[in-house]
Amino acid sequence: MTTPLTRGIHHLGLAVPDLDTARQFFVDALGWAVVGDDPAYPAAFVSDGQIMLTLWRVADPAHAAAFDRKANVGLHHLALAVPDEAALATLFKKLHGWPGVVIEREPSFIRGDAGARHFFCAMPGAYASNSPRHWPEEGQTINGTKTANIAAVRGAYAARRNPP
Secondary structure (H helix, E strand, C coil): CCCCCCCCCCEEEEEECCHHHHHHHHHHHCCCEEEEEECCCCEEEEECCCCEEEEEECCCHHHCCCCCCCCCCCCCCECCEECCHHHHHHHHHHHHCCCCCEEEEEEEECCCCCCCEEEEEECCCCCCEECCEECCCCCCEECCEECCCHHHHHHHHHHHCCCC
C-alpha cells in the first residue's frame, strides 16, 4: 500500500442557481459561517469549521441544467457528519420544514443495520444533495469491522461505496 499524497478535502465547490439562497441555507439552516466572498465571480465561501464549500452562482440560472446522477458525470452528493443520533434527529426536523428543501429519504441505516444512519435531502435549488450522517462511536461494528475512530468509519464507507 502506498502513502497517500493528500490529507482529505480542503474545500469543495458547488454551482448554485441562487447564491443568496444557498448561502442562507448553509448559514441559517446548518449553522455554518461565511468565511469569504468574491462578488465579481460571484461566489461565497462557507465553513462548518471542518470543511469549506465554495458556492458559485451559475452564469444563467434560468437555463442551467440540474444534475442527474444517471446521466451526468460529477459530484453525486455531499455527505455531512453529525456528532450523534440526537443531532441527526434535530437536523432532520429543522430541514424538514426549511423552505426549498426536499426530503428524499427519511433517517435510516445506510445499509441494513450497518450502524451509521443518514437521510437525504436536496438543498434549496436542488442542485446538490446533502446527506447528514451519524457515524458510530469508536469500537462499534460496521459490516463486521470494528471501527478504530470516526475518521476510519468515513474511510471504510467510502471504500465500500458502489459506483452508481
